[in-house]
Amino acid sequence: MFDGQNVFFDSDATYGKSWGLKEYLEYTNTQMIVVAPACNQNPDNGRLKEYTPYPFKDKTFGNIKSLGKITMEWFVNELKPTIDNTFRTLSDRNNTFIAGSSMGGLMSLYAILEYNHIFSRAAALSPSIWTGPQKLAKMIKNANINPDTVVYMDYGTEELPRYKHMIQKFAMISSVLMKKNIRLNARIVPNGTHSEASWEKQIPFFVETLLYEK
Template sequence: MVKKWTVIFPAPTGPEERCAYIYLPESYNEDTRRRYPVLYMFDGHNVFFDSDATYGKCWGMKEYMDFTGTEIIIAAVECNHSPDNGRLMEYSPYTFDDPYFGLVTGYGKATMEWLVHTFKKDIDRYYRTLRGRNNTFIAGSSMGGLMSLYAIIAYNKYFSGAAALSPSLWTHPENIEKLIRSTRVRPNTRLYMDYGSRELQNHPGMKKQFQRVTSMLLAKNIFLNARIVPNGEHCEACWEKQIPFFMNTLLYN
């Protein structure tokens, strides 16, 4: 079951209404004493319904969860759809300059502050969640993947696991590397991170950057599952195929 409602999001252009989504396992209404882990996801409009997805194809998370009987709550909020780099600003932890996009001011920290101190608190208040770090995860793709990587490092006290699919490391590699080097990560931190083989041609040096970041993450004793997806592309249809891989990493044991 997926519920939809609106939340007030502190966008760079001012507070605005956003659509929020929550997936509840089939057992949620049957066992009213049970509490569940929570997976937070970026780009909520792309997670559950083709009709809401930007390009007409969602991840199919509801179908996967129902089919496998995976008992976890999924909570997500749609991104900024402003054509003036709205999504890039909200999902960028740092400010960066790009020949194509121009100067992009990073509001990623503000996005995460709202997610952990407002949205997460509301989810924990109104739903039967397991609130602790060991049962709280985060996932996303592209810029959402970058945010998931940022979250599992910078907000490691809240999340024990993350899935960063096709993370946009090209936006500010030096800052991400500095963050990983300088941050103390708690034990039992799990991370799934991938990149599609056909994506590598989009950004020169991405394979080398992916190798650098994965090596640094391993040096932090993070339980890392890193993959180059055979024939993988930058789209929801490809990310949907990776669900079994990243869910197994997040929920292992």
Template sequence: MVIRWNVTIPQLTGDQPRTAYVYLPTCYESDPQRRFPVLYMFDGHNVFFDSDATYGKCWGMKEYLDYTDTPLIVAAVECNHGANNERLSEYSPYDFRNPRFGKVKAAGRETMEWFIHSFKPEVDSRYRTLPDRRHTFIAGSSMGGLMSLYAVTEYNRVFSRAAALSPSLWVSPSGLAKTIADADITAGSVVYMDYGARELSHHEAMRAEFSKVADQLLQRRVLLNTRIVPAGEHCEASWEKQLPFCIPALMYGL
């Protein structure tokens, strides 16, 4: 079951509403005493429904979790769809400049502060969650993948596990490296990180950047699961196929 409601992020878009989604597992109603881990996700409009997805294809998250009876709540929020790179700003922890997008001002910290101090408390109050760090995860793709890496390192006190699919490591390699180096990361934090083999050709030196980030996470004693996805593309249809890899990685050992 997926529930929708409108939320606002005042520090980013004032009183402009956007859609929040919560998936409740198949056993939620039949086991009323049970509490569940929560996976927070970016680009919520692309997670559950083709009809909401930017390019007409979602991750198929509901179908996968229903089919596997995974005991997990998923809470996701729609991005800013503004025409002036607002999504890039919202999902970047670092200022950056790019030939295609121009200068982008970081609002990733403001986004995460809202997730932690507004959205998470609302989800925890509405639903039977396990609100502690051990059972709180975060995931996303592309810029959302970059934000997931940022969240699990910079806000490791909140998120113990993350999945970063096709993360936009090109945005600020030095910024991310500094975040990982300086963050207070609890040993045994879990990160799943992948990248599509076909999309590697679209970003010069991406293979090297992927390797650098993986090595740095391992040096910080993160439990890391990495993959270069055969024939993987930069799209929801490809990310949907990675659910049997990333969801078990997040749930393993709980």
């Protein structure tokens, strides 16, 4: 998972509220190892650069270069092997998933598309598709996807107005994913906001999708 500082503990979370994923996994006795590195917190848009698969321009953040490939190469070639060599994992593609929210959600889509030989399922909560919807759509169309690929994707009703035509962009990306025969679970979350508190409420939905029939 991306943005690891926000995944487990409120004391580590950027805004003082985490996903509370540790409590959920323990309460439900879910047999899953979750590896969640923190993001780059350099004030010079470090997180945006680390978590974008393509460069983009924004009136608020300026020109953002892409370090997403470098990030994923580290995930795949350094982080995953270390975890597999240290813990009792099921290391095959069928049991390897990726997840994140916001820019981390965008990276989860990138990972499942470009590293489909590593990841079989992905959860993208409130993915930042506003950064380049046409670039993302092209990436999906060009991706070599295994037919058993599963994607969970959602967006909250309260965050849709943040960007122009967001509902249309979400629908377009959903459609392109489905045309690639990806097994997509797409949701519009009632009263959902762009926050850890809202994403925490979606844990049962995306975890059940990732573990469906497993």
